[in-house]
Amino acid sequence: MGEASLKKRKGEDNKKEDGQSIQSHEPQTMSLQKEVGLISGICMIVGTIIGSGIFVSPKSVLANVGAVGPCLTMWAACGILATLGALCFAELGTMITKSGGEYPYLMEAFGPIPAFLFSWTSLLVTKPSSFAIICLSFAEYTLAPFYPGCDPPQVAIKCLAAAAIGKTENFKDSYKDSSVSFGSIGLAFYNGLWAYDGWNQLNYITEELKNPYRNLPLSIIIGIPLVTVCYVLINISYFTVMTSTELLQSRAVAVTFGNRVLYPASWIVPLFVAFSTIGSANGTCFTAGRLVYVAGREGHMLKLLSYISVKRLTPAPAIIFYGIIAIIYIIPGDIETLINYCSFAIWIFYGLTVLGLIVMRFTRKDLNRPVKIPTIIPVAVTLASILLILAPVISAPELAYLYCVLFIGSGLIVYVLFVYFKFNWPQKISKPITMHLQMLLEVAPAEEVTE
Template sequence: MDTSAVQSWEKFELKKTIGIWSAVALLAGTMVGSGIFVSPSGLLQGVNGNVGISLVLWASCGLLALLAALCYAELGTRISESGADFAYHGITYGKPMGFIYAWTSIIIVRSTGSAAMAITFGIYLAKPFYPGDCVPPDIVVKFAGTILLLLLTLINCWSVKASTKFQNFFTAAKFFAMIIIIIGGLVQLGKGNPIGKANFDQAFDTESMTTITFTQIGLAFYQGLFSYDGWNNLNYVTEEVKESHKTLPRAILIAVPLVTGFYVLMNVAYLSVLTPNEMITSPAVAISFGDRVLGSFSWIIPVTVCLSTAGSLNGSYLSGGRMPFVTARAGQWPSVPIVIPIIVTLSALYLVIAPIVDSPNWIYLYAVIFIISGLIPYFALIHKGYKIPGIDTVTMYGQLIFNAAPTDWEDIF
C-alpha cells in the first residue's frame, strides 16, 4: 500500500489561495451591494433630510465598521479557524453558543439574505425588458434570481480560485460604476447645479437639526451600517488566506476606508442633482441620478446594480459556505487594545436597545425564541450524541457524490 497516499488523504485541509488583493476584493465587493445604488436614502430620512448630518453619519458608520473589523482582525490573527463567529462564540461562551450562532446563520440569516439579493438581481435584470411603469412578473424575477444562485453555487463548488476571480471582476465593475457616478456628480457641482448648490449651502440646516432625536440617530446608524454589512466576511475564510496574520488587518485597513470614502462621495454625487426629498422618495436613487446626468448612458445603472448584487452574493457564498463546513467539522478573549472592543460593544448594545425602546414589537420576542430553540437540536444531537437513523449512510453517499472528505482539525472549544 502507498502510505504517502494514505497520509495525504488523512491530511485533507483547505488550501491557502486568497492573497491580499483578493482579500480586499472579497471585503469591498461584499460590502458594496445594491444598497448604495438603490436605497441609500434611509439614513438621510432618519436625520430629517439634513445633508450635513447625513454625510457625517455615513463617515461615522464607516469608522464604526472599521473599528469592529479591527476587532475581528485581532480575533482572526489569534484564532486561525475559519467560520469566524462560530469559532469565536464557541471559544468565548462555550459550544452551545457557537452552535446557536451557526443555527441562526445557516438556517435564517444567510439563506434569507441570499434570497433577497437574488430577487434584487432579478428585478434589475428584468427591468429593461419592461420599460416605463411596467413591473416585471414575479416568475421572471424569481427565475433570474434562481439562475444566479445556481450559477454561483456551481462556481463556488468548482473552485475557490474561480470564485475569487469572479469576485475580483465584480468588485472592479462596481467600483468603476461608482467612479462614473462620482465624476458625474462633481461635474454637476462644478457647473453650479442649483439643486446641488442649495443642498450644500444649507448642509447643516439648524431647523431640521433641532428636531433630530437621540433615538433617530441610532436608527439612522442602522440604515447606514446596513450598507457596510460584510466587513467581517474575510474571517470566515481565515484558513484559506495566505499569511492571514498579515493579510487580515492589511485587507481591512485598505477595504473599509476605501468603501467609506466611496460611500460619502456617492452621496455627494446624488445630492449634486437631487433634493433630499427626491432622494427619500426615489425607489432607486442611482437610476434617478442616471436619468438626470447620464442621459442615453443611464442603462449603465441597472447593469451596475446587477453586477453589484451578483458580486455581493458571490462574496457571501464564498465566505458563508465555510460556516456549515466548520460547524460540521467541529462535530457541531484574546487580549486587544481593549478600548476598541469596548467602543464596538457599547455601540452594538445601543443599536440593539434603541429600536426596541423606540418601537416595541412582538417580532423581537419571536426572534429570541427562534434563537433559543437552537438549544434543542444541540442538546439532542451534539451534547447527548443521538444520531438520526441512516444519517451515516446519507453522509457516506454525500461524500462520494461531492468528492468530499473529513478534515483534520484541533478542537479549539
C-alpha cells in the same frame, strides 16, 4: 463557501507503455490551501461590502434622519464603526487562525453554546436573509431599465447641466428639518451598516489566507476606509442631483441618478449595479458556506454539510443548503424589513464576539496576539452594539424583535437534543439518505490535518 481548496491523495505510479514504473508520487494529505493573498483579501472585503447596500440603504437612512447633513454624518459614522469592528476582528483572526468568522471566537471565549447559537441563527436567519436582500436588489436594478414608467423621465438638458455644473443647493441648511431621535438613529445605523456589511468576511476564510498575521489586518486597514470614502462620495453625488424628497420618492436611487447624469447612456448604471450585486452575492455565498462547513465539521450541524465535492473541491452540500434557505427568504422578501431584523440579529452576535475579545484579554493571556489593538476600541464597539440592539426595541417595539430573540433561544433546544445528548436519527433512515446524497453530489469528508 466558495472555493474550498483541497489536495487529493495521489499515490498511483506513472508507468510507461511497457508497464515499467518510471515515477511514483508520495501521498498528499487533503487540506485547505492558503491561496488568498493581500490583493485578494482587499478585493474580497471591498467586493463583498460594495453590493446592494449602497443602492438600497440611502433612502432608508435619509428617511430615518430626515435631512442631508445628518445623513452624510451617519454614513461616515457607520464607516468608522465598521472599521473599529473590523480591527477587533483583525486581532481575533490573528489570535485564533480558524475559518468560520465569529464561530471559533465565540467557541474559544464562551464555549460551545454561544457558538452553536451563532451558527444556528446564521444558517437559518442572518446569512440567507442577507443573500436574499442582495439577490432582490440585483433583480430590482436589473429590471429597472425595462420599466422606465416607474420613474418620471428627465429632460436631457437638465441632466447634462447637472453633470456639468453640479448643484449645491441641496446641501444648504443640510441639518434643517432633521428628525433625529434615539430610535431613528438606531434604524439609520442598521441601514447604513447594512451597506458596510462584509467587513468581517475575511475572517471566514482565515485558514486559506497567506500569512494571515500580515494580510488580514492590512486588508482591513486598506479595504474598509476605501469603501467608506466611496460611500460618502456616492451619497454626495446622489444629493448633488436630487433633493431629499426626490431621493425618497425614487424607486431605484442609482437609476434615477443615472437618468439625470448619464441620460443617453443611463442603461450603464443598472448594468453595473447588477454586476456589483452579483459579485457581492458570490462573496457572501463563499463565506457563508465556509461557516456552514466549519459548523458541520465541529458536529454542530449535519455532518454531510462538511463534505466536499471530489471534483470541484468545494463544499457543495453547504452551498446548496444555504441557497435553499435563501430562496425561502426571497419569496416573501421585503428588503427594508429584512435589513432591520437581520441587522438586529447580526449585531447581537457582533457585540458578543467583540465582548469575547475583551474577556479573552483576562482568561486567555497565553494566546499569541500578533495584532493587539487598544482596549478602548473593543469596549467602544461593544457599547455601540448594545445601543444598536436596544435603540429600535425601546423607541419602536415590535413583536418581530421578540420573535427574533425567541428563535435564537430555540437553538438551545436543538443544542441540548442533538449536540449535548447526541440524539441521532435512526440509522435505518439517516444512513441510506446520507449515502445517496453523498453519491448524488459526489462529495466526501475532508481529512483532518494536524499542524
